[in-house]
Amino acid sequence: MRPAQTRAERLLASLDRAGADVLLVTDLTGVRYLTGYTGSNGLALVGPHLRAFVTDFRYVEQAAEEVDPSYEQVVAPAPQELPEMLPALLPEDGIVRLGFDDVHLSVREHARLRDLLDDRTVLIPAGGITEGLRRVKEPAEVEAIAAATRVADQAFEAVLGRGIVGRTERELALALEIELRERGADAPSFETIVAAGAHGALPHARPRAVAVEPGDMVVFDWGARLRGYCSDCTRTVAAGSVSEEAREAYELVLRAQLAGLAAVRAGADGRQTDAVARELIAAAGHGEHFGHGLGHGVGLDIHEAPRLSPRSTDADRLLAGDVVTVEPGVYLPGKLGIRIEDLVVVREDGCQVLTGVPKELRIVD
Numbered sequence: 572m573r574p575a576q577t578r579a580e581r582l583l584a585s586l587d588r589a590g591a592d593v594l595l596v597t598d599l600t601g602v603r604y605l606t607g608y609t610g611s612n613g614l615a616l617v618g619p620h621l622r623a624f625v626t627d628f629r630y631v632e633q634a635a636e637e638v639d640p641s642y643e644q645v646v647a648p649a650p651q652e653l654p655e656m657l658p659a660l661l662p663e664d665g666i667v668r669l670g671f672d673d674v675h676l677s678v679r680e681h682a683r684l685r686d687l688l689d690d691r692t693v694l695i696p697a698g699g700i701t702e703g704l705r706r707v708k709e710p711a712e713v714e715a716i717a718a719a720t721r722v723a724d725q726a727f728e729a730v731l732g733r734g735i736v737g738r739t740e741r742e743l744a745l746a747l748e749i750e751l752r753e754r755g756a757d758a759p760s761f762e763t764i765v766a767a768g769a770h771g772a773l774p775h776a777r778p779r780a781v782a783v784e785p786g787d788m789v790v791f792d793w794g795a796r797l798r799g800y801c802s803d804c805t806r807t808v809a810a811g812s813v814s815e816e817a818r819e820a821y822e823l824v825l826r827a828q829l830a831g832l833a834a835v836r837a838g839a840d841g842r843q844t845d846a847v848a849r850e851l852i853a854a855a856g857h858g859e860h861f862g863h864g865l866g867h868g869v870g871l872d873i874h875e876a877p878r879l880s881p882r883s884t885d886a887d888r889l890l891a892g893d894v895v896t897v898e899p900g901v902y903l904p905g906k907l908g909i910r911i912e913d914l915v916v917v918r919e920d921g922c923q924v925l926t927g928v929p930k931e932l933r934i935v936d
């Protein structure tokens with residue numbers, strides 16, 4: 572069976588649990604996962620006896636190439652909006668319980684849907700179904716994420732090899748993105764972070780036109796998108812020799828990261844896995860300096876289920892085949908930030924680290 576067929580089968584099981592007969596998939600990542608379509612306007616309908624994909628004139632040829640043949644392809648005539656095609660596609664008799672994506676659909680879009688459909692169609696909130704299906708990765712998906720990770724690793728080594736002192740954060744971020752694309756990445760998987768010195772204390776810092784100075788700790792957080800799949804990695808590098816405080820903080824984060832990695836395995840609880848790293852950092856007096864979760868799922872989206880954090884729920888318990896990050900940090904306002912992040916595949920007895928960039932403190936001029 573092709574992936575699109577197995578994925579649709581799995582979807583039908585979740586559909587039943589949500590109390591819907593047919594799922595309307597409007598989130599483009601979900602549409603891509605189910606049908607293979609990578610364009611920017613499209614929706615899918617999936618039910619026991621229904622597989623339909625709707626797009627507009629601009630994507631007809633692309634859809635013909637990409638969309639799995641199990642889907643009937645429908646082109647909305649201009650200037651119609653895609654949902655206008657729904658009444659003709661839904662079953663003609665009886666009540667239809669149509670699941671819609673209440674996570675992504677706007678209130679306005681929902682009202683429009685209600686207007687278009689007759690009283691036989693009951694709208695059932697069914698957000699999160701495709702996200703749930705996407706969580707555990709198929710072997711080919713793991714291979715795509717591993718390939719994106721290799722591209723990202725090589726790009727980083729190329730940039731570090733040319734030195735960092737005297738170059739601005741923006742120059743370094745741009746150099747990293749060029750290296751990613753030259754190695755075949757579709758794009759960076761998110762906005763590259765390069766943050767030197769005190770700026771590194773902002774976990775989601777934007778690169779500035781400020782040069783790296785000797786003595787700075789420099790946080791790099793970057794990733795490649797390859798064949799649609801994301802990679803995610805953070806390394807913190809010393810620009811020349813750094814203070815004793817910086818070294819100690821680095822060693823602490825590294826210990827927490829290794830402890831976090833050691834705790835990752837199928838069946839592990841999201842909160843407890845987070846706590847393994849968090850308690851080490853707290854015991855060293857930096858509890859309040861680690862203000863984000865330990866990790867998140869990565870796939871077609873850069874942030875997806877599950878999450879490893881103090882707010883994880885039972886749904887975040889790790890499953891074999893989850894791809895997650897392990898990324899503790901210590902952020903000292905006005906001084907420095909340190910984060911170390913690897914991307915791993917959860918296995919029954921532990922995890923397989925995809926990231927290949929070394930983690931011992933690197934001193935780069």
Ligand code: ZN
Nearest residue numbers: 792803804805
């Ligand atoms: Zn990251």
Ligand code: ZN
Nearest residue numbers: 803896898912
């Ligand atoms: Zn991350």
